[in-house]
C-alpha cells in the first residue's frame with residue numbers, strides 16, 4: 316500500500332489519488348473512492364484556507380428534485396439519485412434540512428406549455444408532484460399572484476457547507492489529508508504518476524488525479540497538457556435577503572417557470588435552513604473567475620474570454636436574455652418588477668443585499684452552454700468539466716460516477 320500524504324511531506328510520499336478541489340464534488344468523490352477501496356491513500360488539495368470556499372459555499376442551499384432535467388440525461392439521473400442520498404446523509408449525520416417543497420408558478424401566457432413539459436419531465440424522472448388548483452395554491456402561498464402552478468414535493472433546503480464539514484470529518488477520520496492554501500499551478504504526468512505542484516513549492520505525487528476545481532476546472536485540464544473540451548464562463552448569481560418582517564411572503568420555495576433555452580432558473584424566492592428567505596440569484600457574466608462583484612475584473616481573463624469565438628456565438632444567441640439579467644442587476648426596481656410577477660406585494664424596501672455566488676458554466680467551442688454534467692478523461696486523470704446546479708444536490712451520486720470512472724482505469728495491481 317502506498318503512504319498517506321501529508322501537507323508537509325508531499326514530495327516524498329506517493330499517494331493513490333490526488334483530488335484538486337475541496338468543494339462538495341471533490342469531497343464527495345474522495346468519499347466514493349474510499350467507499351470502494353478503504354485502503355486507498357488520498358490527498359485533497361484546495362487553494363483556499365477553508366473547504367467549500369467557492370460555489371459550494373455560495374449557493375441557494377436547495378435540494379433540487381430533478382424535475383427540470385431531460386429524462387435520460389446525467390443531470391436527471393444523478394439529481395434524483397443524489398437527492399435521495401443527500402437526504403439519507405443528512406439524516407444519518409444529523410444535518411439540519413427540510414423538504415419544504417417547491418411551487419413553480421406560471422407568470423407568462425407562454426408558460427402553460429412549459430409547465431406541462433415540466434410536469435412530463437418530473438413524472439418521467441420519478442419526482443413526486445401535483446398540480447395546484449387556485450384555492451390550493453392560495454392556501455399554501457397566500458401572497459402569490461394566482462396562476463397555473465405545480466407543487467413539487469421532493470424539493471427542500473440544507474446548508475451545503477454543513478454537509479461538506481461532515482464529509483470532511485469522515486475523510487479525515489479515514490486518513491485522508493485535506494490540504495488547504497495549496498494552489499495548483501503545475502501538473503506533470505510522468506510514466507504512471509502525476510505530479511501536482513503548488514505555487515509555493517509544495518508538491519504531491521499520485522498515481523491518479525481527479526480534477527474537481529469548479530471555476531478553474533478548464534485551467535486544470537490545460538495544465539495536464541490537453542486542450543480542455545469546454546471553457547468555463549463564470550456567471551455571477553446575485554442575491555437579496557427579504558427583511559425579517561417580510562419572510563412570510565413565501566412559505567415554500569417559489570419559482571417562476573424557467574426559460575427552457577437558458578440553464579438558469581429565473582429570480583425566485585428561496586427559504587434557507589437558518590430561517591431566512593433570499594431572492595435571486597440572477598445570472599450575469601462575471602469578469603473574473605471569482606468575480607463576486609461587478610468591480611472584480613481580471614483583465615487577462617476578460618481578454619481570453621473576448622478572444623474566444625464561443626463567447627461571441629454565445630453573446631449573439633443570448634444577448635436579449637443576458638441584457639435583461641444585467642439590467643435587473645444594475646437597476647433594482649426592475650428586479651422588484653420581476654419578483655412581483657410571483658409575489659405582487661414585494662417592494663424595494665423588502666430587500667437587503669446579500670453575498671453573491673459565481674457559477675462555473677462550461678461553454679462548448681460552438682458557443683453552446685453545456686447543460687448536462689460533463690466528465691473527461693486524460694492520461695492518469697478524470698476531470699469534472701461541467702458540474703453546475705444541481706451538482707450540490709447530486710454530489711454524492713456524481714462522486715460515485717467519477718470514482719467508477721477512475722476504478723475502470725486502475726492498473727492491473729488494482730490502483
Ligand SMILES: Cc1cc2nc3c(=O)[nH]c(=O)nc-3n(C[C@H](O)[C@H](O)[C@H](O)COP(=O)(O)OP(=O)(O)OC[C@H]3O[C@@H](n4cnc5c(N)ncnc54)[C@H](O)[C@@H]3O)c2cc1C
Pocket residue numbers: 335336337338339340341360361362363366367368369370371372373374375376377378379497498499500527528529530531551552596671672673674675702703704705706707708709
Ligand atoms: C449562485 C449559485 C446557486 C446555486 N444553487 C444551487 C442549489 O441551490 N442547489 C444545488 O444543488 N446546486 C446549486 N448550485 C450549484 C452548486 O453549488 C455547484 O454545482 C457545486 O457547488 C459545485 O461544486 P464543486 O465542488 O464542483 O465546485 P466548488 O465548490 O467551486 O469547488 C471547487 C474548489 O476547487 C478549488 N480550486 C480551484 N482552483 C484550484 C487550484 N488551482 N488549486 C487548488 N484548488 C483549486 C476552489 O478553491 C474550490 O474550493 C448553485 C451554484 C451557484 C454558484
